Structures are given as structure tokens and as C-alpha cells.
Amino acid sequence: MSKPSILVVEDEPLIADDISETLEAHGYQVCAIVDEASDALEAIQQYAPDLALLDINIEGSVDGIDLARQLTIPFVFLTSYYDKDTLKRAGSVNPSGYLVKPFQDTDLIANVELGLKRKKVKVNLLTAPEKLFVKKDQEIVALMSDHILYAEAYDNYTNIYTTDNKYIISHTLKKVEEKLQHLGFFRVHRSYLINFEAIDSIAENYVFLKGHKVQISKTFRKDLMDRLTMI
The missing domain is CATH 2.40.50.1020 (LytTr DNA-binding domain)
Structure with a gap:
């Protein structure tokens, strides 16, 4: 059985490396580490990951929240920001999780698992037409x-x-x-x-x-x- 594939979008190299090591130690595959939206979209097209971990404050003109609006895979936000406006914007794109830095490895893995379970949810064929x-x-x-x-x-x-x-x-x-x-x-x-x-x-x-x-x-x-x- 193949390992779940994770994309890490993080503009702080040391944090990105720590996240990658933690994920790989828990049996996940890190398909790529990138620091801006355009590279993230290219990586998704190339590797088709199961989940993305998105820092909100990334390089370039498009931040992690605006990047999330373009994704069709589950994603978890990683951020140092938890002010009211950021939380409101983040909530509008329906993330699978929201981790405030610094976070524990156990919290990271728990949010990754929740995101992967969301991906496995099938379309509800019993939904009544509207x-x-x-x-x-x-x-x-x-x-x-x-x-x-x-x-x-x-x-x-x-x-x-x-x-x-x-x-x-x-x-x-x-x-x-x-x-x-x-x-x-x-x-x-x-x-x-x-x-x-x-x-x-x-x-x-x-x-x-x-x-x-x-x-x-x-x-x-x-x-x-x-x-x-x-x-």
C-alpha cells in the first residue's frame, strides 16, 4: 500500500525541514517542499498529493488562504497568526485543520489524519436534489x-x-x-x-x-x- 503523499508549503526552511522529518517518521511521503503559490500549484499538478500543509504567510503576492481557494485536495493551515481577521478568512475556505506555530508533532499528525480522512469521504449519493x-x-x-x-x-x-x-x-x-x-x-x-x-x-x-x-x-x-x- 502506497504512503499518503503530502505537499508542504512553507517559507521558513528550518520549519519546513522539521515538518518533513516528522511526517516521514510517521510513515508519510513528502512529495515536495515549496514556498510560494505558483510552485505549489505546479507540484500538485506533477505529484497529485493527498493533502497540503499550507503556511498562510508565504512568498509571492498570493498567500496561503488565496492559494487554498484554488485547491481541490484537503489542506491544513500552518500559521503564526490567529487574529480575528485571519481566522475569518481561513474559515471561509473550509480547511481540514488550523495549526498555530509552534505546534507539537502529535497535533501535526492528528490534523494530517483528519485531512486524509476528509479526502476519503465519498460523494453522498443520498443528497436530495435541490x-x-x-x-x-x-x-x-x-x-x-x-x-x-x-x-x-x-x-x-x-x-x-x-x-x-x-x-x-x-x-x-x-x-x-x-x-x-x-x-x-x-x-x-x-x-x-x-x-x-x-x-x-x-x-x-x-x-x-x-x-x-x-x-x-x-x-x-x-x-x-x-x-x-x-x-
Whole structure:
């Protein structure tokens, strides 16, 4: 059985090395240590880790919280900050844990385990469909969530596809994802959000949804495969 893979995003080398040693001593694999958001995203695409440990105050113009908004894997924040504003921002991206430096090894491992368990949680197929409302021409149309096959990013808009209709939503894909993810929708590509229940088959780099073909990117493929119950 392969070891869980962890990405460490930390701009203090000594702390990063200590974290890495602790993780490896407890049976985890550290796939990479990076200190800024762009390198973190590249590492995720290359290694597809199971969990990320994110320092909030990292190098570059994008901090750990803004980086977290772009992730589809579980993450735990590591930080020296616990003021009200930082906690509010951190809570808005739903982390698996929040560790204030300096922390004990036992606390680190406990938060890593919680994050890994979150990754293993399958899509809840018993979630009842919800009635949503979208604008089409001059009307506001009712649309059941289970009728949506997938959503596609289109500049600052989002195209919503059902079996036989297409709706243009005046929100980014990120905003649409926030409204649909609790209903079993998740990313398979930076530009695509799919309905798990609508999957018919998966082949190579595509997922097929009731006659529609949607591309899967390398970054999100592992997350998709982890959600499948294979027999």
C-alpha cells in the first residue's frame, strides 16, 4: 500500500525541514517542499498529493488562504497568526485543520489524519436534489440540480449544461461550485465542474455524461478516481 503523499508549503526552511522529518517518521511521503503559490500549484499538478500543509504567510503576492481557494485536495493551515481577521478568512475556505506555530508533532499528525480522512469521504449519493433558479432570456426558470450534467467556465460567466439545454450564468465557475459542491458536483478540470451522478463512463482523459464529453486534467484526475467505488 502506497504512503499518503503530502505537499508542504512553507517559507521558513528550518520549519519546513522539521515538518518533513516528522511526517516521514510517521510513515508519510513528502512529495515536495515549496514556498510560494505558483510552485505549489505546479507540484500538485506533477505529484497529485493527498493533502497540503499550507503556511498562510508565504512568498509571492498570493498567500496561503488565496492559494487554498484554488485547491481541490484537503489542506491544513500552518500559521503564526490567529487574529480575528485571519481566522475569518481561513474559515471561509473550509480547511481540514488550523495549526498555530509552534505546534507539537502529535497535533501535526492528528490534523494530517483528519485531512486524509476528509479526502476519503465519498460523494453522498443520498443528497436530495435541490430546486435552483436560472435566468433564460426574459424568464427565471426552475431547474432541479440533478438535471445539471456539468458546468463550464466561460470568462467571468459559466455555462450550465443539462441533457438538452444550456444556460449562461453571470457568475464565475468558482461561485457556481460553491453553490453546487454539496450536491455532488466537483472539478475535473480548471474549466469544468461535473455532476457525479451523471457519469456514464471514463476513458483516457475524458468523462462521459449522458452523451456529453468533458475533459479531465491531470491535476484533478486522481481526485476523480479516488471518488469511484471499484468492484
